[in-house]
Amino acid sequence: MDGIFIGMGGGKPQTIDLKRANRHGLIAGATGTGKTVTLQTMVEGFSRAGVPSFVADVKGDLSGLGMAGSSLGKTHAAFTARAAELGLTDWAYEAAPVQYWDLFGTQGHPVRATVSEMGPLLLSRMMGLNETQEGVMTIAFHVADKEGLLLLDLDDLQAMLAECAARADELTTIYGNVSRQSVGAIQRALLQLRTQGAEHFFGEPALELADLIATDDSGRGVVNILAADQLMASPKLYATFLLWLLSELFEQLPEIGDPDKPKLVFFFDEAHLLFDDAAPALVDTIERVVRLIRSKGVGVYFITQNPIDVPDKIAGQLGNRVQHALRAFTPRDQAAVRSAAETFRANPGVDVASAITELKVGEALVSLLQPDGSPSPVERTLIAPPRSRVGPVTPEERKVLVETDAVGAKYDQAIDRESAEELLAAKTQEAAAAAAEAKAQTEADKQAAQAAKADAKAAREAERARIAEQREAANSPWAKMATSAARSASSSIGRQVANEIGKQVFGGGSRRRSNSAGGGIVGAVVRGVLGNLFRG
Numbered sequence: 001m002d003g004i005f006i007g008m009g010g011g012k013p014q015t016i017d018l019k020r021a022n023r024h025g026l027i028a029g030a031t032g033t034g035k036t037v038t039l040q041t042m043v044e045g046f047s048r049a050g051v052p053s054f055v056a057d058v059k060g061d062l063s064g065l066g067m068a069g070s071s072l073g074k075t076h077a078a079f080t081a082r083a084a085e086l087g088l089t090d091w092a093y094e095a096a097p098v099q100y101w102d103l104f105g106t107q108g109h110p111v112r113a114t115v116s117e118m119g120p121l122l123l124s125r126m127m128g129l130n131e132t133q134e135g136v137m138t139i140a141f142h143v144a145d146k147e148g149l150l151l152l153d154l155d156d157l158q159a160m161l162a163e164c165a166a167r168a169d170e171l172t173t174i175y176g177n178v179s180r181q182s183v184g185a186i187q188r189a190l191l192q193l194r195t196q197g198a199e200h201f202f203g204e205p206a207l208e209l210a211d212l213i214a215t216d217d218s219g220r221g222v223v224n225i226l227a228a229d230q231l232m233a234s235p236k237l238y239a240t241f242l243l244w245l246l247s248e249l250f251e252q253l254p255e256i257g258d259p260d261k262p263k264l265v266f267f268f269d270e271a272h273l274l275f276d277d278a279a280p281a282l283v284d285t286i287e288r289v290v291r292l293i294r295s296k297g298v299g300v301y302f303i304t305q306n307p308i309d310v311p312d313k314i315a316g317q318l319g320n321r322v323q324h325a326l327r328a329f330t331p332r333d334q335a336a337v338r339s340a341a342e343t344f345r346a347n348p349g350v351d352v353a354s355a356i357t358e359l360k361v362g363e364a365l366v367s368l369l370q371p372d373g374s375p376s377p378v379e380r381t382l383i384a385p386p387r388s389r390v391g392p393v394t395p396e397e398r399k400v401l402v403e404t405d406a407v408g409a410k411y412d413q414a415i416d417r418e419s420a421e422e423l424l425a426a427k428t429q430e431a432a433a434a435a436a437e438a439k440a441q442t443e444a445d446k447q448a449a450q451a452a453k454a455d456a457k458a459a460r461e462a463e464r465a466r467i468a469e470q471r472e473a474a475n476s477p478w479a480k481m482a483t484s485a486a487r488s489a490s491s492s493i494g495r496q497v498a499n500e501i502g503k504q505v506f507g508g509g510s511r512r513r514s515n516s517a518g519g520g521i522v523g524a525v526v527r528g529v530l531g532n533l534f535r536g
Helices: 018-023 035-048 061-066 076-086 120-127 131-146 154-166 168-175 180-195 235-252 280-296 331-343 352-358 395-404 420-474 477-506 510-514 516-535
Strands: 003-009 012-017 025-028 053-057 098-102 223-227 264-268 298-304 320-323 363-367 379-383
Touching: 003 018, 003 035, 003 363, 012 018, 012 379, 018 298, 018 320, 025 035, 035 053, 035 061, 035 264, 035 298, 035 379, 053 061, 053 235, 061 098, 061 223, 061 395, 076 379, 098 395, 120 131, 120 180, 120 235, 120 280, 131 154, 131 168, 131 180, 154 168, 154 180, 154 420, 180 235, 235 264, 235 280, 235 298, 280 298, 331 352, 352 363
Parallel strands: 025 298, 025 320, 053 223, 053 264, 098 223, 264 298
Antiparallel strands: 003 012, 003 379, 320 363, 363 379
């Protein structure tokens, strides 16, 4: 098959050339004009051509792609009549191979990505951070990468930001200003993400793109349907997830130019959610990704009520266009009609401005890229009916389809491995333990010093007491009497010794008398010396 049959217009088939399907597209129209049916017909056509797709199911209706239509359905009569009018002899009800996904994990396989995979730039722009705060976020990612701290979920990022705030002075000298005020602003933005349910999205196991780009056993492309009805209440998270997925496809897929058919086709339902209140930097990112991802073999199709919901620089990238009826009741509606009319390649046989407001349900103005890359002249086209169910599947049907698809239970159980939060908590505990140990050692050293000081003081007191006791004992009456007696005794002994020496030296008796003068003098000297020795 060389093309995806859309319908009949101008007496000829209107088909999307598979070699030009990666040049993106737009499906627009007011509520109730048939956009969902057109989208369903396109998705089924890509699937039969072996091209997998990813569809954001905002209202829940697209989940019916997983079930065949039925003759009991309320659209059966209208669809069979339209198939006959278009001459579709092989038209019959059939289901497309589907895989259901859900960021919250309730209506399909959980879809997760790590904070590291999201990256500081996309995360900052999604959170609406200013340039200074974006710089701090980038520093936090860089420090985490340098120090081997995995950023897997929002708890990891929050812990890393707290670490940066604690080390603000150190990091400022290395990387530039890291203020606690900026960190606080980022933490508040993270809290807003949490209130939108972002903690369900960030974590592991992370989505592997190979599970999206798949075909079934018969070669049909798998239709990946994201349950986005609950996600609609979290527009920032919705836009961030879809943009992240496109960015991951762009980064991981090789350059292949214009392939014979796309590797994957992406359908953004309620596209205005991507652009409402979006910062210019975010719009620039989307425009750049849409422009460059074509060469990776990925086609991007926006579905929205009003074509002016898509910014001009992105709308200019959309080559395949299907425009359903618009209402021109308000000035904005009238501007949308004029804008839509001007974007089509003119056809002398079609008054685009008038036709846009006159189209019936199931009709659209169609302009598709031709094999040479030029847009075909606009044609008023009757859209082919889908073959799958128009309307949601039941919870029981969804459960069976989820349990029996090729993904299985691969993503059902969350994994919380050791990452930045746990490592930083352990580091904090170690630091606290080391501080407590150091404090205890300091206290022990202080107590030992005080004990040594007390012991020294006690020793000095004891020495003073001993000296005082000695002095007191020396000054007592008994001590004085003993001293006096000793002195007296020493004097008496001295005299006796001196006399004995004198006798030996000078002799005794008559000799002493004959030498009384000299002996007396010498004896006195000897007695004095000896007396002093004994006293001393």
